[in-house]
Amino acid sequence: MPSPPFDPFAFDRRTVLRGALGAGLIGIVPASAGAAAPVSFSTDPFTLGVASGAPAPDGFVLWTRLAPEPLKPRGGMSAQPVEVTVEIGDDPAMTRILRSERTTAYLELVHSVHVEIEGLAPGRDYFYRFRAGGVDSPIGRARTLPAPDATPQQLRFASAGCQRWEGGYYSAWRAIAEDQLDFVFHYGDYIYEYGFAATDKNDSPWPRTMPKDFATCYTLTDYRRRYALYKSDPDLKAAHAACPFLISFDDHEIVNNWASDSDPKQTPPEAFLFRRAMALQAWYEHMPVRRALRPRGPDVLAYRGFHFGTLADVAVLDTRQHRSRQPCGDGFLAGCAEADAADRTMLGAAQEQWLAAQLKQSDATWRVLAQQVLFAPFDWRGFPKIEDKGEPVFDVDTWNGATAARDRVIAMLDEAKASNAVVLSGDLHRALAFELHRDARNPNSPCVGVEFLSTSISSVGGAPPDDAAMATMHRNNPQLKFFSDQRGYTRHTVTPQQWLADFRAIDSIAVPGHPAQTIRSLVVEAGRPGLITR
Template sequence: MASQVGSVSRRQILGLGGVGAAAVMLGTGVLGGESANAFTSRKSNPFTLGVASGDPAPDGFVLWTRLAPEPFAADGKGGMPATRVKVEYEVATDDRFRHVVRRGAAVATPELGHSVHPEIDGLAPDREYFYRFRANGEISPTGRSKTMPSAGSNPRELDFAFASCQAWQDGYFTAYDHMAAEDLDLVVHLGDYLYEYELTTNKRGVTVPEQFHTETFDLARYRLQYSLYKAEAPLQNAHASFPFIHTLDDHEVVNDWAADTVIAGRHPNPDPAAFAQRKAAAFQAFYENLPLRRAQLPSGPHIRLHRRLAYGRLADFVMIDTRGSRDIQACAYGNGTGRSTACAERFDTDRTILGPDQRQWLLDGLSSSRARWQVLGNQVPMLETDWDPGAGKDVWIDPWDGYVGDRNRILASAQDRDVRNLVVITGDRHQNYAADLKLDFNDPDSPTVASEFVGTSITSGADGADIDALGRTFLAANPHMKFYNAQRGYVRVNVNRERWRSDFRVLPYVTRPGAPISTRASFVVEDRSPGVQSA
């Protein structure tokens, strides 16, 4: 069965502006590389940013690399000339490439930062493959990927990890080396792959070049920020080990953005045209630097991130976007604090975090899916997180607590439509939670209809702690929250036909390299029994 690859629409082509359809088709390998050129550089290695694969399907996946012999060049062009460069690729069943099953070429163009995204199909389902690139006489590192099981199959189990929030300035990406050593089928990244902030001083004690001393606003600067992050060896190691499924949150653009504006933080209420330009630059850099398919190609200041990926009939990964179509945050965003104790607006049923079209897409898909487990890839916590252990409510307005109507619709519909095993995986918070999702968070006896696992950051917030004052408050104020931890790391998940298991993998420190990893706690969800239980 061929991969379901989205075509490039006329609207997307027009939205690309200076990029153009030809650059897109060349970069995905749809058009040949006859017009490409060789190039010369003072540095010989064009693969300084590594290789990656993503969005696996039963018959293939998308491959990625970006040519950048000088990744920190101040103009954001990676030391590449303004010419098209042919990039050949091979896919094999063995890591020595004795049995090559696919060969082809894509063209790295300056319009897309000399990135390529060849979409591979025609492969066998549920099988491991190896891949590499060649450009200008140089061979890339070898990557490993894996196809999904066939659509009608019933796999015995699935192993994956999810991660988020990796502020470069806050620490070392050691967690990714540990992740790469796991036996996983795939990785889900839930956003804040980078942070838009300027880099002058940081917790690593490293001095960064002057070109990183400004906040990211334009395409060149976003490209530079990705280059800095992607030059990290542990991150490259993880990307080369497993296919990734990506979405974004706020910091890939700017902190706490909502649809077409920002109402708090450093740059509130920006000029709409200027903010649209900033989003267009951020989305293009996001596409250029990650293994995304043509279906995720941005159209100027718009990008489609919601999509489904099936792991046979065992699990559906349902990726959503809680930024691009939401209403602005309620109550002047907590009157400048980000929180509110008396915000009636957050209960307004007309307000949305998903947008009506995406919400309907989500509900229809949950109803029609034949998968045993519904894995909702979500950016900001869905559970209520109350700061007040007393009778009152004190909640953050940016996550689902600020959009109670949408949360109630999703959870009530999941119950009404008899959705089997809805499990939400979430990033953003720099803390680990295991929680029950209730129909009514004002009623402790309200039915539990789903489960949520919130994963901590890779580095954001620096070293963290096992439990801090906020954790003690949360556990006292939120009886549906069964676990809290504020160390760094990721969540490893094993899913079989009878149960889901989440292992919270944590590091004691990230502000220096070499931290060991351990499993702080494990929680399970039993088939047809919503809610988390200690393993």
């Protein structure tokens, strides 16, 4: 699925503001452009590690950022450009160098680099390292996609996200690094925008805390420092070095529950879009994504596709920028008629058209929608603080806030004859598995696919408080086939015959180093939509 082209002449009601942001915040050519001067480092400039991403059959993106003092506003760097060399090797020890390329790191991009490698062989591992100022980075592993006409016999990847720093340690990322996967789908909430707090909402101490001078993120410097803190974690760095990431973003990369040009505080769009522009700029600077995903002011063309030969097509969607504003004031609501309006959207018209075309053109065994928020209907009655008035309670920040949009996507899958449809999601800080039905409101209608919603790496969740409440949740959600409130991730093993989802959990994130264990495995057999417990 090729990425859609950016149309610089597409105008909407905020074109003037977007154009001003794009020109003023993100220059096409760095102001300090010029020959990089010689530099040497007395301390490690690769404190934030290395990463690969956006794989293609002939290459991938390689990322790093020079930051010897990462929590300082400039990362401890001067304003001068710095020459960076990247080497591609044939083996983990880098004993045979296949390719060496040079690039320049600029202060305007906080000395981050995005090197797009091409001309490699499909479907195989490569290894890489960066060099700057006489210092070598750690060695990372990347992997190219299979050739378009190849039929891989197996694809292994993880789906993960929601990694609030204060919530606990990133042991799940260490487990993902050890899994030696083909890739990771990061569905979002890579950072959280909240300011320093010593305790959680129950006045209990956090397992770890941010520096006290970390205020709520509003400025570019705020967001840059937040990414630097998160990316300094050794387990997260290990996961990035272990395999490519397919990166997305959700709400906390900017602010909780934002939608389109608004936030829950109803900040005027002309103010909120400035914040969004700065947040997305920092996101780009710290993610292994292609230059095509560089923001234009407050906008980034984030939806794109990846072909894994004839085995699987993965559409990475964007459910934040183009969605309708939150209905009925946002929250967990019963009887929100606005959520069912026919004109509501989660993807926007252009992205819906792109997705419909990609699904029709695909002949892959598995059609995958990799996105951010809960797709299936889910009634929250049974959970604490959810009042039961005899009618379903839905979280309208999910697809339950735009039910007509969900119906349109299900119709797309049906029209494309996608008999093996899989939706990947996250955001809820719990692990859930659903069967998806042609009529989302009728669990007795034919099953048309499945959804695997990954739990959080470290962000707090919550469950029904007792057996009776748990029974209420299951009774009101017959499409729900698995639920867990443990931290962790989902590991997927995909073959032409079946899809295996292992829900992996960490016993405790209060201290580092706990191992991951598989707490449930579910299978989908190719050609037979539905979930089987293994």
